[in-house]
Amino acid sequence: MCAAMREKRVEEIRQKLSVFSFPRLQELVTLSNLLEKENISLKEIKEFINSFLELQEINRLRFDSEREKQKKFWKKITKKCPECGKPLDLAPVGCSKGKANKFGYKSYWSCSGEDCLYDKYTTREFKEIIEELRRR
Numbered sequence: 001m002c003a004a005m006r007e008k009r010v011e012e013i014r015q016k017l018s019v020f021s022f023p024r025l026q027e028l029v030t031l032s033n034l035l036e037k038e039n040i041s042l043k044e045i046k047e048f049i050n051s052f053l054e055l056q057e058i059n060r061l062r063f064d065s066e067r068e069k070q071k072k073f074w075k076k077i078t079k080k081c082p083e084c085g086k087p088l089d090l091a092p093v094g095c096s097k098g099k100a101n102k103f104g105y106k107s108y109w110s111c112s113g114e115d116c117l118y119d120k121y122t123t124r125e126f127k128e129i130i131e132e133l134r135r136r
């Protein structure tokens, strides 16, 4: 290949791969060398990526369905809001008795209803309340 043709080809390649930064192209060469050395084809890499994504999706679905089950279970065992009748949510209070928590509240009930502002603090332990609700 003569110098002029080579220069033209380099320019052609530069334009076609212009969306990739130079370090990424260097990374590609390193990766390509490794794949060749380890005898791994690009097809296998694509399959690897696809199965990884599939697994990720399966895990996400499992996670969602588990969360959905927990939500349903919570709806069944929790108390109803005295103001609107929607299920109440329960959360532990983060800080212990002190300046920010004068009465030593340990748990916090709040209404899950979108238009309801009902909430109530309690000095009872979060875990204790959950166990009591489970036993009901």
Ligand SMILES: [Zn+2]
Pocket (backbone or CB within 6 Å): 081, 082, 083, 084, 085, 086, 111, 112, 113, 116, 117, 118
């Ligand atoms: Zn409510």
